[in-house]
Amino acid sequence: PGGFDVDAVRRDFPILQERVNGRQLVWLDNAATTQKPQQVIDRLAHFYQHENSNIHRAAHELAARATDAYEGARDTVARFLGAASSEEIIFVRGATEGINLVAKSWGAKHIGAGDEIIVSHLEHHANIVPWQQLAAEKGARLRVIPVDDTGQVLLDEYRKLLNPRTKLVAVTQVSNALGTIVPVHEIVALAKAVGARTLVDGAQSVSHLRVNVQALGADFFVFSGHKVFAPTGIGVVYGRRDVLEETPPWQGGGNMIADVTFERTVYQPPPARFEAGTGNIADAVGLGAALDYLQKLGLENVAKYEHDLLEYATHQLAPIPGLRLIGTALQKTSVLSFVLQGYQTEQIGKALNDEGIAVRSGHHCAQPILRRFGLEATVRPSLAFYNTCDEIDHLAAVVKRLAHRR
Numbered sequence: 001p002g003g004f005d006v007d008a009v010r011r012d013f014p015i016l017q018e019r020v021n022g023r024q025l026v027w028l029d030n031a032a033t034t035q036k037p038q039q040v041i042d043r044l045a046h047f048y049q050h051e052n053s054n055i056h057r058a059a060h061e062l063a064a065r066a067t068d069a070y071e072g073a074r075d076t077v078a079r080f081l082g083a084a085s086s087e088e089i090i091f092v093r094g095a096t097e098g099i100n101l102v103a104k105s106w107g108a109k110h111i112g113a114g115d116e117i118i119v120s121h122l123e124h125h126a127n128i129v130p131w132q133q134l135a136a137e138k139g140a141r142l143r144v145i146p147v148d149d150t151g152q153v154l155l156d157e158y159r160k161l162l163n164p165r166t167k168l169v170a171v172t173q174v175s176n177a178l179g180t181i182v183p184v185h186e187i188v189a190l191a192k193a194v195g196a197r198t199l200v201d202g203a204q205s206v207s208h209l210r211v212n213v214q215a216l217g218a219d220f221f222v223f224s225g226h227k228v229f230a231p232t233g234i235g236v237v238y239g240r241r242d243v244l245e246e247t248p249p250w251q252g253g254g255n256m257i258a259d260v261t262f263e264r265t266v267y268q269p270p271p272a273r274f275e276a277g278t279g280n281i282a283d284a285v286g287l288g289a290a291l292d293y294l295q296k297l298g299l300e301n302v303a304k305y306e307h308d309l310l311e312y313a314t315h316q317l318a319p320i321p322g323l324r325l326i327g328t329a330l331q332k333t334s335v336l337s338f339v340l341q342g343y344q345t346e347q348i349g350k351a352l353n354d355e356g357i358a359v360r361s362g363h364h365c366a367q368p369i370l371r372r373f374g375l376e377a378t379v380r381p382s383l384a385f386y387n388t389c390d391e392i393d394h395l396a397a398v399v400k401r402l403a404h405r406r
């Protein structure tokens with residue numbers, strides 16, 4: 001793929017020089033987590049060397065530096081997502097905690113007996129279990145948008161599910177198991193037409209596609225830092241201002257209060273209302289650095305490069321005898337899920353690891369969608385912009401060898 005200097009980009013990621021089993025590491029487990037550029041590693045070190053303090057509460061120089069760095073990262077996230085204001089950005093631990101926050105605060109207040117919550121068949125367990133728990137607690141009903149044989153959601157079936165009892169539609173923008181790009185703009189617009197709130201799980205999308213939450217129109221949007229070249233333990237909930245205003249706090253403690261007596265507590269406005277206790281300050285700052293890095297590369301350049309790389313990889317893998325690709329939607333990004341006749345998925349994962357190639361094999365925390373295809377597990381190479389055609393050739397060569405040894 002041309003027009004993108006992948007060699008230069010790779011030099012920013014020191015771990016890509018790592019050797020595994022005597023071979024240079026080939027990191028094709030990007031849907032599980034991404035590697036970190038030196039710029040992010042340096043930013044974390046700088047924070048701990050020059051800025052470390054708790055934020056907001058103390059009136060001294062380092063508290064001011066740490067607060068500026070943390071709030072600066074919030075501004076960066078707001079710009080990255082196209083939010084109207086930084087006050088719509090809540091820092092959490094990751095997408096999982098973000099979805100749980102929405103379920104346990106907004107959901108607990110607004111979902112009642114007989115209400116309906118819609119998810120898609122593609123969801124990660126993180127966007128199924130919290131809604132199932134909420135539905136069980138409230139006597140609400142969880143409904144599922146089916147998918148076709150390519151792994152794309154069926155919009156006509158979705159239309160049939162919508163009705164005045166629909167209170168929330170929660171869908172992923174990109175499937176972590178298949179790479180399907182879900183038409184979330186249409187899904188959100190149709191939900192709005194029946195007065196339902198919407199949550200979009202951006203865990204797998206923000207590293208591959210330009211997102212603008214205002215154009216999307218979703219009420220909530222969540223993602224995890226570690227899947228977008230930032231540290232683990234930091235993630236984001238975007239909530240539109242008016243929706244956050246109608247959302248009660250979930251955890252109580254310091255930082256989220258305006259005033260406390262033993263009789264009552266007055267809460268802060270959003271976002272502080274949703275950030276009880278000391279947050280993950282350093283990693284939020286690291287997230288800001290990762291998003292700056294990605295903005296500099298240009299998400300459009302990244303998307304084009306990854307599109308070509310996915311095409312290349314698909315053409316290398318698809319013709320291998322006995323190989324079945326799972327997830328063949330026209331709109332897809334950066335994930336190749338497959339099974340190979342005569343092999344358990346773990347055997348393939350192990351054979352690849354012997355060659356220094358890291359892929360995930362298993363159910364990818366998305367059992368319902370794999371079972372839709374009659375499977376309990378797949379092998380899942382997943383791409384990022386620092387992967388190369390040479391790496392794909394290496395992957396394909398190992399899989400081919402296995403196929404012919406069968």
Ligand code: PMP
Pocket residue numbers: 031032093094095096097124126127172174175176201203204224365
């Ligand atoms: N949703 C999707 C689509 C995901 O791929 C993941 C992570 N695999 C999650 C949610 C959960 O993210 P985390 O584990 O970082 O909270």
